[in-house]
Amino acid sequence: DQKLIDAYRMEKDIHAITASQVFHVPFDQVTPLQRRNAKAVNFGIVYGISSFGLAEDLGISRKEAAEYIEQYYQTYPGIRSFLEGLVTSAREKGYSETMYGRRRPMPELKSSNFMQRQFGERVAKNAPIQGTAADIIKIAMIRVSRRLKEEKLKSRLILQVHDELLLETAKDELEKVSRILEEEMTGAAKLAVRLEIDMHTGNSWYEAK
Known part of the structure; x- marks a missing residue:
């Protein structure tokens, strides 16, 4: 969605912007609670969250949660069309696919069981992301x-946890390794927005956290 892309490029607070637009309040008047709720919606949408799930997460009624989700889609129409397109594509092809072509079979979308089909739709939205x-x-x-090997450094990559890389680095190589991480991680993909x-x-590891 172009609104989200523009906000990210301008390094704005995405959750506060969403709160401002979904709850119809000026950006500088967004409360911590509104921002927290908007954050739950931002991340929940990616997981195909239902009004029931969002209501449970935020401690609100299902009616309120459904209104939050609908207002979100009205605010960011590109998100709705993108997610619906993922489901349509997975249903037609029989699989979902990442940006790099890795596939996840989606037999659930053709199940005779309603709950399985609903699960399949959530996975079809989430798996590509x-x-x-x-x-x-x-x-x-x-x-x-x-890069570490090419530059013949003593430092080594030792662990990956979700979106985090852990390296054991020689103290005299710290500056060089930091530069390598900046260049190679931010350059790992060409997207509409810059990887940060x-x-x-x-x-x-505890100290580094």
């Missing part, structure tokens, strides 16, 4: 590991 994120972090791992990363260092 989560799957593409998984593809990107794997590409980043390969790029980082290759955070880096932390410490004598242990």
Whole structure:
């Protein structure tokens, strides 16, 4: 959705913007509670959350939750059409697909069981998004590991957790490794928005957090 893309490019608070537009309040008057609720909607939509699920998460009525979701789709119409397109494509092809072509069979969409079909629709929306994120972090791992070897560094990539990479780094290589991470992770995919990363260092994983 172009509104979300523009907000991300301008490094704005996505959740506060969503709260402002969904709850019809000025951006600078968004409350912490409204931002928290908007954050739940932002992430929940990606997982194909239902009004029941959102109501449970936020402690509100199903009617309110349904209104939040509908208002979200009205605010970001590109999101609705994108997600509906994912379901249609998966139903026609029999599988969902990541941006890099990795497939997940979707027999649930043709099930005679209503609950299974509903589950299939949620997976059809979510798998291409989560799957593409998984593809990107794997590409980043390969790029980082290759650079460390090419530059004959002592530092090594030792662990990946979701969207996080953990490296054991020689102190005299810290600046060079930081530069490699910045270049190789942000360059792992060409998207409509720039990939951003955070880096932390410490004598242990706990300290680096």
